[in-house]
Amino acid sequence: MLKIENLNKTFGKKQIFANLDATFGDTGVTLIVGINGVGKTTLLDTILGISKYNSGTVEFNGLSSDQKKFKEQTFYVPSDFFLPEYMTGKEYSNFILKHYPNSNLAFFKKCSEWLGIKDSLNKTLETYSFGMKKKIQLAIMASSGTTLILADEIFNGLDFETTIFVQNLLDKMSQSAKIIIVSHEPSVIDFYSEDIRILNNKKLERMYGTSEAVIEKVKKEGNLNSKLCQMEKYFRTA
Template structure:
């Protein structure tokens, strides 16, 4: 179980996370949504111990950040990741899995095949497309077999059928582990509607409603609403407005 209590984070005078408290169960899929700049990535970076909180606390299965035991609990798929271009895909996966005692290395070849990486696994990562780089990280994340997978905008850059396949992989592994996804993709929200969290004004709240209602709520967020008003004023035809 992930427990977050009174978390705070500011950058200069800008309070990004404001006394945020939340909890996540140890299985299932949770999706975090919110407008750009609402603090989603900052929250994940604190959860994965890449950023230090200004206040409050985080516990994963009772373990606080800073120890190897804490780091071994999760695999983080960031939106802006660095991969060693000189390694082949296969070498990278083998190296990453060697860092996790929970790894199921025998699953890696099957995942490579599923994600159409078998032919490219012996090529250097510097030759990979953006989508292939995401796929190789997904292989490592699932084969690492950690208790928690935390993913930030993982579906961007994947083609539609691959996105659907990865969703099903996440659904399958979520029967025994927790998957937390930050995503703006409508089909992700449609696939995992059971636990939607809305990030707004530095807090994280449970959203109770349909995906359509969630879209309406997001459209009412201040910055987006102002932009939508500009679109309506300058780009919609008079006939449509009437």
Template sequence: MIDILKVDNISKVYNKKVIAVDQVSFQVKTGEIYGLIGPNGSGKTTTINMITNFSKADTGEITINGLKGSSLAARSQFGYVPDELLIPETLTGFEYLSFMMKMYEVDDDYAMKELVKIFRIEDAMHSLIGGYSHGMKKKLQFIAAILHQPKLLILDEPFRGLDPEAVIIFKKLLGHYRAKNTAILIATHDLLSAQSLCDKVGIISKAELVEDGKIKDLLRKYSMNQLEDVFMAASGLSERGIEIDKVIGNL
């Protein structure tokens, strides 16, 4: 296994005083699913934005498959599904996927057709994306992200707004691409899915990566059975959890 994504001491400061990400480092290897988890405002999405080059890191370095993260060559190495569904709503689903295939120089449309079928969106492919539901847009973005068989797949809250069947299909596909040695980075609040899917996790709290490692090792370190409990302890939220339990117990 080799490091496909290397994040080395990256930081991001807004308005010269708001520290969004503070010296975060981690790696994602071939055939590995890495979960980036943390509370709202902890720095997950800012970290993803720096990796995907939507935002420039103030310090540190990012490499993707040995290439400088900001280079055009590096951008062709990953597929990205953002949390926000920013896709052209005046195109049809077919037009959008056809455009993405041309952009990535993909000639064989077999994978596109088969993925459209298993996600059950073939009847909508010639309708404008603007009329799609949230789940349909998410499915379309996922298909677009994997058409060129990227070395790295980056997913920000991939299961939000999906129906149960679509979540099952997503998870099966992630297992399939992991078996094909794709490196997968998932930023998520869904700790149960993270525990069942991910090989390793990084826990971000208050802009810092406070834990990083294999889930089984973190469970052992904190003497916990659930990733949720590790998350609370590593994020410094244990006292908050006790307070919440006390309030609920008095209801």
């Protein structure tokens, strides 16, 4: 179980989280939504210990992010990633997976086949397109054997067919692992509608409903609602 209690974090004078509390079960997919700049990526970074917080606690199965066992049980797919382009796909995947004691190289090869990058594993990463780089990250993620997976805009750069495949792959993986996704795509919201949290007013709020309901909720936050009202007024008077 991932448990966050009384989390407080600031950047300079700006407060990002204020006494944020959240509990996530051992399995299933949680989707985090919110307007740009509200702190969604920062929350993932904070859970993993990449970004430090001012006060509070973040624990996964009683472990803190600075413990080796925590790192062995968690995997992160960031929205922006920089791969060692001089390595081949095979070298890179072997290098990453050796850090995870429960990783499965045979399953990595199968995922690479499913994702259409098997024939490119002996090529250097500098020859990969953005979509291929995302796919090798996903294949490594799926075969890491970790029980907590965090992913930021995981479907960016994927074609329609691959998006559907990855959605179903994550659904299967979530039967034995906890997966937390940051996304703004309506199709993703509808697919993972069982546990949606909106980051708002420096806290996480549980939401229920369709993508339309979530979008309407997001519209009311920050400056978005004001901008939409101004736009409506402009077109009425133009």
